[in-house]
Amino acid sequence: MTLRDQIKQVIDDEPVAIFMKGTPERPACGNSLRALQALWQAGAPITAVDILPDPQIRQELSALTDWPTIPQVFVKGELLGGADITEELFASGDLGRKLDDALGAEREQVVKTVAVATTTA
Amino acid sequence: MATDTVRALLEEAFPGAEVNVLDRTGGGDHFHVTVSSDAFDGLSLVEQHRLVNRALAAPLADGTIHELRITTKKGSR
DSSP, X not given: OOHHHHHHHHHHHSSEEEEESBOSSSBOSHHHHHHHHHHHHTTOOEEEEEOTTOHHHHXXXXXXXXXXSSOEEEETTEEEESHHHHHHHHHHXXXXXXXXXXXXXXXXXXXXXXXXXXXXX | OOHHHHHHHXXXXXXXXXXXXXXXXXXXXXXXXXXXXXXXXXXXXXXXXXXXXHHTHHHHHTTSSOEEEEEEEEXXX
């Protein structure tokens, strides 16, 4: 599977996906941390992809989403936005409502990290 | 990159908008831009931020802008 297909699969299959610098355990950027904290406080399950291991991940992601910056947050396959939007929606309460609508109010809050890898083919 | 240059790009993309540009670190590559424009009326937050990102696409793409925070408001001054 191509790198782009792997990225697309994470976006499409995970309830809430965040492409970030670093991991939830070790965020490597203040903006990634801001988005993570907003998601966590809103009770979102979080599937994180670290874009730092390979510059191509960010290139492919931004080409796919037409969004230049990191982090990028997706709910049910749809781009929610970057750190500013995620924080803004959390502060207004819209993030919680959106998650309730998309995933149900009774949701399990699991945080996991998945890797995508460049194939040589 | 000077804040005036960032402001000029945004004012060009959003005629009549109220634009505020803050250089967060003083290094000319971490900016917080606030744009109030009626161009945002009826658009989702993602769509609003897309317009701002597009206005600054060149400096974002070549790394001149390393970090961009965006606040959008509907309605011009």
